[in-house]
Amino acid sequence: MKKPILLLFVIASIIIINSCRRDNYQPICYGNDIQPILTRSCTFSGCHSVASKSGGYEFTTYEGAISAVTTGNAAKSELYQAISGSHPKMPKSGTPLTSKELNKIKAWINFGAEYCAATNTVVSNCDTVNVKYDSHIKPMMISFCTSCHFSGGQAPALHDFNSVKSAVNANTFLPAVKHTGPFPMPQGGPKLSSCDLRKIDLWIQAGMPQ
Ligand code: HEC
Numbered sequence: 001m002k003k004p005i006l007l008l009f010v011i012a013s014i015i016i017i018n019s020c021r022r023d024n025y026q027p028i029c030y031g032n033d034i035q036p037i038l039t040r041s042c043t044f045s046g047c048h049s050v051a052s053k054s055g056g057y058e059f060t061t062y063e064g065a066i067s068a069v070t071t072g073n074a075a076k077s078e079l080y081q082a083i084s085g086s087h088p089k090m091p092k093s094g095t096p097l098t099s100k101e102l103n104k105i106k107a108w109i110n111f112g113a114e115y116c117a118a119t120n121t122v123v124s125n126c127d128t129v130n131v132k133y134d135s136h137i138k139p140m141m142i143s144f145c146t147s148c149h150f151s152g153g154q155a156p157a158l159h160d161f162n163s164v165k166s167a168v169n170a171n172t173f174l175p176a177v178k179h180t181g182p183f184p185m186p187q188g189g190p191k192l193s194s195c196d197l198r199k200i201d202l203w204i205q206a207g208m209p210q
Helices: 002-024 030-042 062-066 077-085 099-110 131-142 161-169 173-178 196-203
Strands: none
Touching: 002 099, 002 196, 030 062, 062 099, 077 099, 131 161, 161 173, 173 196
16 A cells, blocks of 8 residues: 555655746746847947957857857857856946846756747837937847847948938938848847837837937
8 A cells, every 4th residue: 555655745746846947947038038149248349240240250140159169058158158257258348247247147058048029019118208219229239139230330330320211311220120121130130129119100100219
């Protein structure tokens, strides 16, 4: 009689342990979790943008990122080595990555560094009040566009108020960010969030205020 009870106990324990694991498990998606960190911290003009490819690396795309990764081993990955440790080498200028960001990158690499396309998550705290170039559009361009579209870089330039306005007036900007034209932007990266796209719509509707 004792053995079946023990067996039941073991099975019950396994079920409980597994269900706890499942609750805590948050899958890391490259497009949602990793590329935005790289885009924000590494892809400025002169750094790891497509045009500059500093050190031979560009981090605007998944292909670029995994070229600096040893799949399954963060400690052996150049990408992770450069940003971790007590005196991280990278980002060369600007603030070091937070421990939360480092943990995400580490986990992503250790779990196989797989690709996952970004999903448009609904952003509840999307700031769409009084949308202006300086406060809303400019930071977006710096985060997602000017690593390639800097002044003298890839046309159209998107580095200041007038250049962005001209691109909108030339009717290439909206099809690019909405992925309805021939050149979906940001090139090689995930589509802008629905919040950012909404800001762009509202800004254009308001007559593109500076
Ligand atoms: C990784 C580099 C890169 C990034 C980042 C990038 N672009 Fe581009 N963009 C290009 C290249 C290259 C082209 C030329 C078309 C092509 O070869 O795909 C282009 C073309 C364009 C065009 C012209 C499209 C046309 O129909 O003529 C627009 C507008 C544009 N990008 C807007 C943006 C915006 C807005 C962002 C940010 C949300 C952005 N791009 C981010 C590389 C980039």
